[in-house]
Amino acid sequence: MAVARVEELRFTYPDAPAAALDGVSLVLEPGEVVAVLGASGSGKSTLLRALGGLVPHFHGGRFAGRVVVGGLDTREAPPAVLAALVATVFQDPEDQIVLERVRNEVAFGLENLAVPAPEIWPRAEAALDALGIGELGGRAIATLSGGELQRVCLASALAVAPQLLLLDEPSSELDDDGADRLLGEVAALARDRGTSVVISEHRVGRALRHADRVLFLEAGRILCDAPHDEAVGWLAAQRPGWVEPPGPRPARAFAGVPVATLDGVGFAYGAPVLEDVSLSLHRGEVVGLLGANGAGKSTLARIAAGLLPPQAGRVDRSGRACYLAQDPGRHLVAETVLEEVALAAPLAAAREALAAVGLDGHADRHPRDLSSGERERVGLAAVLAPAPDLLVLDEPTRGVDPPRKRELARLLRAQARERATLLVTHDHDLATAVCDRLVRLEGGRIAAVAAAAPVSRLHR
Amino acid sequence: MSALPALLLLLAVATVALATDSVVALAAITGILTVLVARLPGRRIYLWSAGFGGLTIFLFSPLVAHYGADVLWRGPHLPTPFGWLDVTTEEIQTAAVLALRLTALALAFGIFALGIDHDRLVQGLRFARRSMLALAIALRLLPTLQRDAAGLTEALRGRGVEVAGVRGHARLLAPLVAGSLERSLSLAEAMEARGFGRGRRTQAPRPAWGGRDWGAVALALLLVGVGVLWR
Numbered sequence: 241m242a243v244a245r246v247e248e249l250r251f252t253y254p255d256a257p258a259a260a261l262d263g264v265s266l267v268l269e270p271g272e273v274v275a276v277l278g279a280s281g282s283g284k285s286t287l288l289r290a291l292g293g294l295v296p297h298f299h300g301g302r303f304a305g306r307v308v309v310g311g312l313d314t315r316e317a318p319p320a321v322l323a324a325l326v327a328t329v330f331q332d333p334e335d336q337i338v339l340e341r342v343r344n345e346v347a348f349g350l351e352n353l354a355v356p357a358p359e360i361w362p363r364a365e366a367a368l369d370a371l372g373i374g375e376l377g378g379r380a381i382a383t384l385s386g387g388e389l390q391r392v393c394l395a396s397a398l399a400v401a402p403q404l405l406l407l408d409e410p411s412s413e414l415d416d417d418g419a420d421r422l423l424g425e426v427a428a429l430a431r432d433r434g435t436s437v438v439i440s441e442h443r444v445g446r447a448l449r450h451a452d453r454v455l456f457l458e459a460g461r462i463l464c465d466a467p468h469d470e471a472v473g474w475l476a477a478q479r480p481g482w483v484e485p486p487g488p489r490p491a492r493a494f495a496g497v498p499v500a501t502l503d504g505v506g507f508a509y510g511a512p513v514l515e516d517v518s519l520s521l522h523r524g525e526v527v528g529l530l531g532a533n534g535a536g537k538s539t540l541a542r543i544a545a546g547l548l549p550p551q552a553g554r555v556d557r558s559g560r561a562c563y564l565a566q567d568p569g570r571h572l573v574a575e576t577v578l579e580e581v582a583l584a585a586p587l588a589a590a591r592e593a594l595a596a597v598g599l600d601g602h603a604d605r606h607p608r609d610l611s612s613g614e615r616e617r618v619g620l621a622a623v624l625a626p627a628p629d630l631l632v633l634d635e636p637t638r639g640v641d642p643p644r645k646r647e648l649a650r651l652l653r654a655q656a657r658e659r660a661t662l663l664v665t666h667d668h669d670l671a672t673a674v675c676d677r678l679v680r681l682e683g684g685r686i687a688a689v690a691a692a693a694p695v696s697r698l699h700r
Numbered sequence: 701m702s703a704l705p706a707l708l709l710l711l712a713v714a715t716v717a718l719a720t721d722s723v724v725a726l727a728a729i730t731g732i733l734t735v736l737v738a739r740l741p742g743r744r745i746y747l748w749s750a751g752f753g754g755l756t757i758f759l760f761s762p763l764v765a766h767y768g769a770d771v772l773w774r775g776p777h778l779p780t781p782f783g784w785l786d787v788t789t790e791e792i793q794t795a796a797v798l799a800l801r802l803t804a805l806a807l808a809f810g811i812f813a814l815g816i817d818h819d820r821l822v823q824g825l826r827f828a829r830r831s832m833l834a835l836a837i838a839l840r841l842l843p844t845l846q847r848d849a850a851g852l853t854e855a856l857r858g859r860g861v862e863v864a865g866v867r868g869h870a871r872l873l874a875p876l877v878a879g880s881l882e883r884s885l886s887l888a889e890a891m892e893a894r895g896f897g898r899g900r901r902t903q904a905p906r907p908a909w910g911g912r913d914w915g916a917v918a919l920a921l922l923l924v925g926v927g928v929l930w931r
Contacts (some may be wrong), residue, residue: 323895352895563858
């Protein structure tokens with residue numbers, strides 16, 4: 241019997257000009273792992289919310305068609321009732337954690353569902369153990385890393401033993417290896433338990449590795465709903481940008497003027513984070529900074545941009561440096577998009593930067609009225625507009641779909657000549673497409689430096 | 701110690717601080733609370749705000765008060781509400797009481813925020829659980845708010861815009877509030893998706909109260925009694 245059935249679903253958010261989902265129909269079977277692909281705004285998250293009943297109960301809007309989960313019609317059963325059947329893990333763990341201690345957090349859903357008291361702790365412990373984080377049970381949430389938080393959220397979802405598990409970018413805080421491992425574990429657990437899993441992921445390769453079936457959404461419609469191999473064929477033929485990397489940039493010898501030179505740099509937050517790191521960044525080159533979570537990449541990026549003074553060694557920098565932090569959409573302060581981008585640049589340069597990121601029609605809108613992807617591009621425009629001599633970008637493609645990633649790659653390559661660029665990323669495809677030189681950090685030290693082409697040698 | 705007895709003890713100390721006018725008693729309470737807060741992680745903001753608030757009251761309240769016969773200093777006459785800027789012994793005594801009381805209450809809140817297990821408190825309460833949960837979530841999100849503020853500052857510095865002075869920091873207020881509202885909506889959505897508000901719920905078994913817990917309740921009652929009787 242199907243876990244969920246969606247029939248001719250059409251949904252429009254309040255005040256939205258167009259439908260977010262338009263005639264969507266699908267059936268989810270037990271134990272099936274389904275990857276939902278599509279560009280930002282294609283309706284992926286809305287589909288997940290419809291399956292969990294949050295659309296329309298939490299968001300309002302116009303809802304037509306039918307969604308039935310575990311025999312319950314979501315128009316009649318509110319999300320709190322569906323919670324016994326459906327568990328959702330949202331993208332940002334900070335936005336979904338309720339309590340202060342890990343074990344209590346995992347037990348929260350079980351308590352809400354009135355699970356008999358003697359079963360609560362064993363089920364919470366089992367869920368933590370299943371994801372290999374049993375030792376975190378007694379820890380305070382505030383002491384966990386982003387990756388650990390995402391695992392706690394997943395454990396909270398698995399603890400309720402749902403029939404349907406909805407994962408909206410569940411591994412955005414993890415490096416490639418960690419994310420791959422996590423999705424593999426979740427997929428295996430789901431198949432063992434007969435749970436149907438729906439994963440919305442922007443990192444296509446990772447989603448495809450673990451999915452039995454693929455849905456491709458565009459403008460609220462399902463263009464492809466097929467088993468894994470068939471869907472890969474469809475993508476290659478119909479949307480090649482989703483399965484092919486942006487294409488390697490030919491490596492070239494570089495002899496430009498150094499814009500920033502880091503010499504024997506060290507830094508510690510209690511424990512050492514960086515030790516004896518030396519690196520030169522030349523005008524005209526794009527340097528990719530790679531490494532696992534906790535390798536020291538963001539700290540090195542901040543030091544290179546002058547936001548953090550090194551505790552050892554020295555940094556020589558000439559000209560202006562700009563730094564784009566992770567999740568820039570959260571860090572917008574002005575009342576209009578144009579004001580935001582013009583905070584540190586002349587208006588003409590701000591307009592030019594907005595055009596470069598494809599937002600020239602949004603200059604007078606409030607930044608918080610934009611979608612999350614558009615906000616991220618406002619953040620990018622704001623660091624391009626001042627025409628920096630050194631541009632430091634920290635994970636600029638987190639949560640970015642492949643077409644936007646290609647646009648970013650094109651933009652960085654087109655403007656590479658004007659400045660030195662340091663690109664911190666987990667994204668091998670982007671690094672290969674954009675960078676002239678790749679630097680891999682391991683345990684706070686430079687473990688390898690190479691031209692962009694032999695990227696696989698750096699990563700495996 | 702369990703969360704509820706710890707809260708009762710803290711409330712008793714706060715009640716005594718509100719009830720007594722003894723500078724010695726208030727100084728003793730403030731001293732003990734300072735030592736306790738200083739041992740907790742994340743203490744800095746609570747120590748600073750308690751100290752700053754108390755010092756401000758102590759310095760300014762004698763200047764706006766007008767009573768007492770033992771004048772220690774007489775200054776110029778200023779427009780309302782200041783009037784004559786004079787300082788008397790009585791005003792200083794009252795300022796000390798008010799300052800110590802405010803500091804003690806702020807420190808007690810610091811212990812509540814940093815030192816009490818709010819999860820267990822929410823579990824242990826038989827009434828006002830939703831209000832307590834809302835307060836616990838607000839306290840859990842305080843470090844997130846601090847991180848958001850640091851993120852905003854870093855984002856601006858990353859573009860070469862320094863955040864300095866009152867105006868510079870005031871610019872962060874609106875985006876911080878907007879960001880908090882967005883977070884609260886997302887959290888409400890996530891809670892609903894996890895069955896919150898479904899109706900009947902159960903509680904994971906918690907450890908029974910031990911001797912320390914009952915001792916804390918007895919001490920709390922004793923403190924309130926002594927504080928009210930000897931005020």
